[in-house]
Amino acid sequence: MTSLSICKFSTLFTLLLITPFLGRTQDRNITSKVDSLLSIMTLDEKIGQLNQYSVGAELTGPGSKEGQDSIRYEHLKNGQVGSVLNLVGAKETADLQRFVMENSRLKIPMLFAYDVIHGYKTMFPIPLGESASWNLELMQETAAAAAKEAAAAGIHWTFAPMIDVSVDPRWGRVMEGGGEDPYLNSVIGVARIKGFQGESLSDPFTIAACAKHFAGYGYGEAGMDYNNVIVNRETLLNQIIPPFKAAADAGVATFMNAFNDIDGIPSTANQYLQRKLLRGDWGFEGVMVSDWNSIGEIMSHGVAKDLKDAARQAILAGSDIDMEASAYVNHLKELVEEGTVSIDLIDEAVRRVLYLKYELGLFDNPYAYSDEAREKEVILSEEMMALSKRAALESMVLLKNENQLLPLDPSKKTAVIGPLAKDKDSPLGNWRAKAESNSAVSLWEALEKRNFKALTHEEGCKLSVGKNNFFEVLTIEEEDRSSFASAIEAAKSSEQVIMVLGETAFMSGEGRSRSSIELAGLQKELLKAVYEVNQNIVLVLMNGRPLALSWEDEHIPAILETWHLGHMGAEAIADVLLGEYNPHGKLPISFPRATGQIPVQYNHKTTGRPNTQGGQVFFTHHNDIERTALYPFGFGLSYSTFEYSDFKINATEMTASGSIKASIVVKNSSDIDGYEVVQLYLQDVVGSVTRPVKELKGFERVKLKAGESKTISFEITEDQLKFYRANETFGSEPGEFRVFIGPHSAIDEYLSFELIDDRLKN
Numbered sequence: 018m019t020s021l022s023i024c025k026f027s028t029l030f031t032l033l034l035i036t037p038f039l040g041r042t043q044d045r046n047i048t049s050k051v052d053s054l055l056s057i058m059t060l061d062e063k064i065g066q067l068n069q070y071s072v073g074a075e076l077t078g079p080g081s082k083e084g085q086d087s088i089r090y091e092h093l094k095n096g097q098v099g100s101v102l103n104l105v106g107a108k109e110t111a112d113l114q115r116f117v118m119e120n121s122r123l124k125i126p127m128l129f130a131y132d133v134i135h136g137y138k139t140m141f142p143i144p145l146g147e148s149a150s151w152n153l154e155l156m157q158e159t160a161a162a163a164a165k166e167a168a169a170a171g172i173h174w175t176f177a178p179m180i181d182v183s184v185d186p187r188w189g190r191v192m193e194g195g196g197e198d199p200y201l202n203s204v205i206g207v208a209r210i211k212g213f214q215g216e217s218l219s220d221p222f223t224i225a226a227c228a229k230h231f232a233g234y235g236y237g238e239a240g241m242d243y244n245n246v247i248v249n250r251e252t253l254l255n256q257i258i259p260p261f262k263a264a265a266d267a268g269v270a271t272f273m274n275a276f277n278d279i280d281g282i283p284s285t286a287n288q289y290l291q292r293k294l295l296r297g298d299w300g301f302e303g304v305m306v307s308d309w310n311s312i313g314e315i316m317s318h319g320v321a322k323d324l325k326d327a328a329r330q331a332i333l334a335g336s337d338i339d340m341e342a343s344a345y346v347n348h349l350k351e352l353v354e355e356g357t358v359s360i361d362l363i364d365e366a367v368r369r370v371l372y373l374k375y376e377l378g379l380f381d382n383p384y385a386y387s388d389e390a391r392e393k394e395v396i397l398s399e400e401m402m403a404l405s406k407r408a409a410l411e412s413m414v415l416l417k418n419e420n421q422l423l424p425l426d427p428s429k430k431t432a433v434i435g436p437l438a439k440d441k442d443s444p445l446g447n448w449r450a451k452a453e454s455n456s457a458v459s460l461w462e463a464l465e466k467r468n469f470k471a472l473t474h475e476e477g478c479k480l481s482v483g484k485n486n487f488f489e490v491l492t493i494e495e496e497d498r499s500s501f502a503s504a505i506e507a508a509k510s511s512e513q514v515i516m517v518l519g520e521t522a523f524m525s526g527e528g529r530s531r532s533s534i535e536l537a538g539l540q541k542e543l544l545k546a547v548y549e550v551n552q553n554i555v556l557v558l559m560n561g562r563p564l565a566l567s568w569e570d571e572h573i574p575a576i577l578e579t580w581h582l583g584h585m586g587a588e589a590i591a592d593v594l595l596g597e598y599n600p601h602g603k604l605p606i607s608f609p610r611a612t613g614q615i616p617v618q619y620n621h622k623t624t625g626r627p628n629t630q631g632g633q634v635f636f637t638h639h640n641d642i643e644r645t646a647l648y649p650f651g652f653g654l655s656y657s658t659f660e661y662s663d664f665k666i667n668a669t670e671m672t673a674s675g676s677i678k679a680s681i682v683v684k685n686s687s688d689i690d691g692y693e694v695v696q697l698y699l700q701d702v703v704g705s706v707t708r709p710v711k712e713l714k715g716f717e718r719v720k721l722k723a724g725e726s727k728t729i730s731f732e733i734t735e736d737q738l739k740f741y742r743a744n745e746t747f748g749s750e751p752g753e754f755r756v757f758i759g760p761h762s763a764i765d766e767y768l769s770f771e772l773i774d775d776r777l778k779n
């Protein structure tokens with residue numbers, strides 16, 4: 018990889034630090050109100066607006082220093098807290114708001130924030146799963162629905178969407194985002210932001226969104242959460258930040274920084290990220306919140322000598338709100354008084370927070386969101402459940418279906434085996450906000466209601482309670498094989514078997530990295546044992562991350578990836594298993610052949626020794642495994658079959674101001690109506706820096722009736738050809754580009770065109 022020069026930005030930072038705040042939407046009405054409020058605030062009150070702590074029993078990070086459960090009334094009274102997280106409920110939030118409004122000098126309303134990741138009380142599929150739908154309208158709709166429930170319960174602000182490009186499935190938080198591709202993460206992120214925020218932040222049915230984690234959190238070494246991130250500048254700019262730029266452009270209200278370091282500087286203290294890129298280049302004027310105690314963690318990174326030094330670095334870098342470190346509330350005043358931090362910097366951050374509060378309408382009505390009647394009406398309503406089921410239906414990915422084992426024939430004697438078959442909790446997934454434990458429909462419950470002639474259940478291996486960090490979580494049994502025999506017996510005496518295997522909810526998510534992504538515990542052994550006696554197996558997978566499924570792919574005839582689909586997931590799975598719904602999800606992340614192959618993303622570089630050298634040993638590969646993914650990015654089957662033909666581009670040369678039309682005919686060659694996600698990839702064959710072998714640049718979901726054909730066209734413009742070069746300029750470069758259109762990323766056939774405009778050279 019070309020090593021890139023790192024520019025020095027100190028002059029620029031100095032300039033930026035004194036640039037006055039412009040207001041997110043330049044609403045002069047709001048900025049003048051903010052200014053007049055600011056002019057009567059004491060320094061303590063200003064710093065209070067930058068202080069956020071967690072209230073309530075919920076822990077989303079290591080315990081806070083000042084007592085997790087206690088509401089610090091004295092601080093609230095003194096105006097020392099601007100926002101809290103983890104306090105929810107119309108009544109609870111209204112009560113606390115009232116306390117602040119009645120007891121504090123300036124009566125500045127509080128902001129209530131919460132991690133509404135894939136639902137508030139009604140659970141939709143985990144974000145990675147829902148991303149497999151490639152249905153942006155749907156994702157906007159579920160985000161809007163989640164916002165509606167949360168807003169009624171007093172929440173103003175969600176810490177979502179997570180738009181970290183995630184290339185390592187060992188990382189538990191892959192479940193929380195849109196997978197491995199920068200473009201897909203960008204469009205999904207924007208859809209979710211639009212869903213959460215709606216048309217106007219002041220609408221009390223919507224909430225402010227937060228683009229997180231800025232930046233690089235998905236690249237932790239060895240897929241280990243919170244680990245150091247070692248990426249070069251080119252990867253940072255071309256792979257990691259595009260979704261964040263898209264979020265800023267789409268008007269996301271807030272950003273959250275990340276736990277990890279970039280270029281050796283913790284993100285929270287990273288001036289290049291926050292001042293240069295975000296505020297400077299992109300002109301983002303909204304709030305930047307730290308991650309949980311990430312200001313305190315600047316010390317643990319060994320970059321600050323004490324909390325005061327950490328506070329100084331964070332505010333200089335542009336972190337406006339301190340979540341849970343109490344660094345600002347305890348040290349900013351002293352830093353200002355001794356002249357280390359200018360009051361302008363504090364004012365700039367406070368303005369952003371106040372501006373957001375105005376935008377949310379809180380100064381007009383601090384209680385607008387906390388609405389007990391609305392809370393009862395919208396939460397877990399029929400409408401929510403129907404949407405949850407629709408989202409679940411669209412999120413499943415059919416990975417294999419040999420001999421058309423699926424859809425199942427219900428007149429055959431069927432055994433349902435596996436520790437997750439009766440589990441009512443795992444389908445809810447991690448980051449489940451206020452979902453009731455065990456409140457999902459289990460797959461067994463859903464199947465039992467269908468018209469199977471004979472259906473039996475055996476767990477085969479158990480779920481067991483293990484300790485994962487400080488939580489007790491359900492996991493998969495590793496030693497007790499006592500249920501094997503009856504499962505094998507049931508499989509033997511059945512004509513077909515549904516194996517329900519994967520991960521429990523808390524085996525993925527924050528702090529849940531795994532060193533092996535094979536089926537956990539005794540599950541693989543159980544599967545093999547069942548396979549010995551009955552090979553008509555449909556493997557239904559429930560998991561929060563890609564799994565390594567080489568053995569399974571080789572032996573099991575049908576494999577359905579169902580992720581953790583939320584409350585109504587099981588009903589949706591039953592519909593697919595019985596052919597009442599035709600699956601059409603496509604993987605937003607590659608499934609490797611083995612853990613040791615990670616990372617295996619489709620958009621890798623060619624390297625100096627690409628895999629085109631026949632039988633020689635001296636090229637980029639592992640000796641014991643194929644270089645490709647087992648199931649590539651973008652892959653997914655359907656009960657329909659699709660044929661692609663007549664691939665064309667309308668010109669072989671393009672200028673910067675021009676465009677190329679690429680088209681292909683897609684035919685549903687089956688007798689079942691279905692959806693196909695037609696994908697456009699481009700390759701920049703020669704660049705001034707190494708370029709990916711392929712990059713997703715567009716897609717279209719198309720519905721095709723049985724036998725129907727449609728021509729799908731994509732317009733390619735110069736914008737899609739741009740990338741960051743070694744000098745950090747962003748632009749396209751003349752030369753050959755390859756166009757690929759197909760059903761997934763592993764397509765080889767391409768057509769070429771030449772970008773010819775000389776003006777583009779710089």
Ligand code: BGC
Nearest residue numbers: 077078132176229308309527
């Ligand atoms: C996570 C964030 C989350 C925050 C608040 C942190 O541990 O990294 O994504 O928003 O906690 O719950």
